[in-house]
Amino acid sequence: MKVEIFDPAMCCSTGVCGPSVDPELTRVASAVYSLGKKGFEINRYNLTSEPNAFAENNEITRILNEKGPDALPVTLVNNQVKKVGEYPTNEELSEWFGVKTAELKEKPKVKLSIDLKQL
Template sequence: MKIELLEEDIPEFSNEMMILTQVFATFKCGEDLQMARYNFKNQPEIFQNYPQVTQMLEKKDVLPLTLVDGEITLIGDYPTVEDLTEITGLSFQNLGCEEDCQDCSCQ
């Protein structure tokens, strides 16, 4: 399964955003679950890969968009940990960095 978060710009720092960033970093290169975040300001070419996203961008206030295996599942809001649990069936509570984590946002 691949979950992609397409956002307009880097969001303001908050506890919820820190947790979301940690979840996405933890599963960036997972085998069964891959997660990626893309920022329109810095990576607009990614948004062009999805015709449904290009179409959505014609409307106002649609970002962030959450895609699951290329299908839009959440529009205009960031997914919560509960949303991600419902989508994947996995628990994201108490995620922490491994000691040898090289690409982890929580360090």
């Protein structure tokens, strides 16, 4: 099972940055992180930082040519288009990967280091 999510242009790889974070992006980032940690093949590509992933995929190129960037996000499952214009739900992801939806809510932990000598 391989899932690829092609995101619209965003300021960072997850879109979970800036002063007002879209809860949908937080949900997707948590699900992708949780599935990746379990060893599943799931990838997200950001149009801003990874344009080659879009250009090299015939299905994504076709969708962008037909509908433009407003068609994003697009989700492929085993190279087949499953969703256009919206992210997969946690229920869809759990069905595709055979896991419980509760397993998709782990949040990435960010380690911060503070150099007190600089303060």
